[in-house]
Amino acid sequence: MNKLVISGSPHIHDHDSVSKIMYTVVLAMIPAMLASFWFFGFDSLRVMLVAVISALLMEWATQKFLLKGPLTINDGSAVVSGILLAFNLPAGIPSWMVVAGAFVMIGVAKMTFGGLGKNPFNPALVGRVFMLISFPVEMTKWPVPRPLFATRLADAITGPTALGLFKEGVDAGQSAQTMLHASQMPTEIARFFGEMGGSLGEVSAIAILLGGAYMVYKKVIDWQLPLSILLTAFLFSGLFYLINPAVYAPPMFHLLTGGLILGAVFMATDMVTSPMTIKGKVVFGVGIGLLTVTIRLWGSYPEGISFAILIMNAFTPLINKAFKPKRFGSDVLKTAKI
Amino acid sequence: MNDILLFTLLTLCLLAIVLAVVLYFVAQKFKVIEDPKIDLVEDVLPKANCGGCGFPGCRNFAEVTVKAANENNSLGDLNCPVGGNEVMKQVASILGLEVQEKDPLIAVVRCNGSFAHSPAKVRFDGPASCAFAHQLFAGEGGCQYGCLGLGDCVASCIFDAIHMDATTGLPVVNDLCTACGACVKACPRGIIELRSKGKKDRRIFVSCINKEKGGPAKKNCEAACIGCSKCQQVCPHDAIVMANNLAYIDFVKCKLCRKCVEVCPTDAIHEINFPPRKPKLEYTETNTQPPGGHDRLEKVQPVQNKTVDIE
């Protein structure tokens, strides 16, 4: 007879695993991937493939030659990071830059700290910010979206993002209203479905929200975190819009342009770098919302979600310390139905 | 431009003066007068900060020794097991005292329940922690006194002096041992004992702490002490004490005559670093028992793949 196993309780497990979670996230990203394919064509596939493959390669190489530990590339975390990095890049970016970004993402932001679960900052965002600072020209050249079956325009037409356009215009002394109705400005509906210039994954709000809903359903993320980010951004930008609509854009404009929704749904909710409790997550989300809008309104970059998330990542350990879960027994002697 | 330079310079100078004054007064106010001997004593200590002396670190031990020297004019039981007699002599000479020579000690693992002697009956699946396994069950081999083989002692040793032998599943102590006692505290079953290093590193000890009666003890482990008292009867120096079905050799009285080793029916008494005897099997420091059976590899595996757990 085979030997009996002795182990501590519990003796059953719900059979969920890290790789299952990671592939759920990949599944949730499919709508946004399709949207980017729709709007940016085969270039989007190229960027995503290059990002994923180089992320996997870097992770494999680090574990094989530097850490000499067990190989964990099939846990799916590098795939997720790779796609997320691609989501934050414009479709026209040269492949070698994507490779460099992916290497920084995995090599510097993730493996330096010991790999999955130990990195303090969201790797994809570190990779993105690295690229933004190193290749500022290429990183802000946004191809004009060109739905797959639409009449083909000449290649390599680029234009600014809605946010960039707005910021430039307002900084140049135009009024907000003129800028909002400028000919290059995407319409409200285009913004929602994603027909506008921008990074691969950020353009289509509806696709991202679809993926987000799936992740909430699968209990991979908590809805409170994205909601708190979006709500804060909405309220904070709305406040300034009310104060001076001539200079500031309306809150819906802020929500639907740039990477706010992508950041709120896919980037800020990264388990490793976000706080553990719901309370903490809400604080984290409010912080991101405030910082994003602050950077957008007064910073030199038109977009601020990446920086906002990275800055709040740094606060995650503190938030974890300050916001403990509600301990059982704290509702002492609440009058009850007896 | 010059104004800015001048202003900066002046501010910095002013700041420097103010801070210097503050620092001076703070230093006066919080001055700690320490016996200079403490530093001298600390200098000769090994600075392993192992806690083997019973104090949290070498600095603390130095303070205690100086205090003892000042108050009692003797070092009493204070001893640095790591530094041994050499260091304690130096400490004593700094303090102007004499010190008694102590027998050097070494950690001895008193269990011989190797994979071959005590084959695994069940399989443990959990974190590599003896302390946890101890509260969960008796052990894979079934002996509730025996080594659990999960290496809490190895983890506790800061001198790299104790390692798990993959073929037996038991820890083996090497020459780097300083008798700091960390493994003794780490072992939840109290298997490891600090014993005299012995002349020429020779020592004899009962490699079992099983307090059960002979039958049940033998059932779980071939090499268990069954409490038969043969060794006690044969010992010419009264060095062997029988208690709770278990023989214990007092290393102060033991004269290393090896008579007990010969009579032990279960080979529970071990001799180490003796010249080989012709008819008997040789026991050396590195190979304290015959190689284990087929079971050994099976048992080692779970321990290894549990290396990744809570960071």
Place this chain on the structure above:
Amino acid sequence: MMKLATFRIGGVHPPENKLSANEPIIRLPLPKQLVIPLSQNLGAAPKPVVKKGDEVKKGQLIARGEAFISANLHAPASGKIAKIDDAVDSSGYRRMAIFLDVTDDEWMEGIDSTDELIHQNLPSSEVIRERIKEAGIVGMGGAAFPTHVKMMIPEEKKAEVLLINGVECEPYLTSDHRLMLEKTQEIILGIRILMKAIDVKRALIGVENNKPDAINRLQQFCNADNGIEVHALKVKYPQGGEKQLIKALLGREVPSGKLPIEVGCVVSNVGTAFAVYEAVQKNRPLIERVVTVTGKKLTKPSNFLVRIGTPMSALIEAAGGMPVDTGKIVNGGPMMGKALPTTDIPITKGSSGVLLVDQSESRRSTPNTCIRCARCVTVCPMGLEPYLLARISKLSLVERAEKERIMDCIECGSCQYTCPSALPLLDYIRLGKQRTASYLRNRK
């Protein structure tokens, strides 16, 4: 549908697998020898009052609990004491036990051996408590805390309500379920006795909603006159945890480190209520209990009425024999039960089930690194942070562990059940709890 009462924070819902829910309780034949471990209750083990060679009658006292927290032991059958020696018990260690060679099944004189229900003549509360103590009754839910100690309400406290735990939230187990169906009147009487013992006018029975038949059956005997109510509770683990049950039924939270009496309740298991009825009205000591024998590969998952001291192998045999690829034997349910090294372990007062786990399910998956997904925090019914507790336990940081309220952990296992990285969270927390407890004892 009406919203079911439940506890608020955390909880998981493992597959219920109540394989033996429709199996009536069967009385298991007496084995030739019973091995009665002395230490069956929380607290001090009782001292034997018999010696080798003594003839004892069924129901006769064989070990007396002398310490404050201890419980008497009685002979589960008539026979001769073979020896008093060490035997492996459910702790996995060899500890002192009384070996009884069984000769017959005749009750000792003075014990009512009929099955007749006795409604009348409930004795005074002092007599009830005395009889509970004499009968050696302990909590039958698993913790085996002596019931008479629980009934002693400290003077400055007042019990307002008695809570009866019929939740049975552990997957697989059905012994309480069957008992509620088959011994309903006895349980109700036992509850009335307990109410009298602690002088309360109201009792609430909590039953998980996956046992509608038991809820209906209990409902028939509950009315305004006896002050007993049945409440259906949401199916969620650990609904049957003492503190969780109080929260679900009364909305009150027992403060950290305090007992239920702090919020005016006493909690007892349905099995205990049945044992109390037997002890008080029939004068029968606690010598048998219902045990579920279950497992996915077992031919006949069953509920047995078993004498204390019967080896588990006899139960497994009666349930169709041990399946070939059994990988683990668990005493209790899969969430909180204890894995056993052999089947020669006797049933004790606290054994509610024997679970045979298939080999494919008995090994844990290889632990991964913590990805900080916070699921353990989400499911912890005590509002703790298991990932953090496990980590500080591993580092033996007892003071920090105490501050993070490690002693509040009820060891329900929800964290480890749900951890996607398959980390041994509870293993380490248990270790940390033990170390913290000894640290706290030394500090006092």
